[in-house]
Amino acid sequence: xxxxxxxxxxxxxxxxxxxxxxxxxxxxxxxxxxxxxxxxxxxxxxxxxxxxxxxxxxxxxxxxxxxxxxxxxxxxxxxxxxxxxxxxxxxxxxxxxxxxxxxxxxxxxxxxxxxxxxxxxxx
Numbered sequence: 001x002x003x004x005x006x007x008x009x010x011x012x013x014x015x016x017x018x019x020x021x022x023x024x025x026x027x028x029x030x031x032x033x034x035x036x037x038x039x040x041x042x043x044x045x046x047x048x049x050x051x052x053x054x055x056x057x058x059x060x061x062x063x064x065x066x067x068x069x070x071x072x073x074x075x076x077x078x079x080x081x082x083x084x085x086x087x088x089x090x091x092x093x094x095x096x097x098x099x100x101x102x103x104x105x106x107x108x109x110x111x112x113x114x115x116x117x118x119x120x121x122x123x
Contacts, residue, residue: 002063012052016082020044028087035085046082048094051075071103093117 022029022044031044053075061067080094096114103109 004059004063006057006060006064008054008056008060010052010054012050014048014050016046016048018044018046022046022084029084029090030087031084034087035089043086044084046084048078048080048082050078050096052077067102068105069103071100071109073101075099088122090120091117092120 016024018024018029020032020042022032024046029044029046033039033041033043035041035043053073055073056065056071058072061070061072076096076098078094078096080092083091085091094114094116097111098114099111100109
């Protein structure tokens with residue numbers, strides 16, 4: 001049985017902005033005006049972005065990870081829109097793209113793209 005001390009490195013930078021003027025807090029978001037069709041109020045909109053990198057320790061290959069199927073590095077970026085209808089209701093749409101260094105028998109693993117939408121209550 002093999003054992004090793006591996007050191008992987010990762011970091012991420014994320015941010016968001018409310019063009020509708022709200023401020024973020026650890027207690028969540030409260031729209032200045034809740035979504036209301038009759039009052040012509042749209043709730044709050046939040047634009048989000050994220051970038052991150054993970055690098056796998058070279059000592060992981062080939063004992064713990066197969067270089068023909070496991071990437072040595074991944075870079076990912078994402079962008080999204082959150083629509084806060086009220087304090088406890090929101091819709092989220094995110095797009096993410098990840099590129100890889102190695103991870104395929106003939107070089108770099110193919111990039112991945114991910115799109116997700118969700119409805120969330122009582123967060």
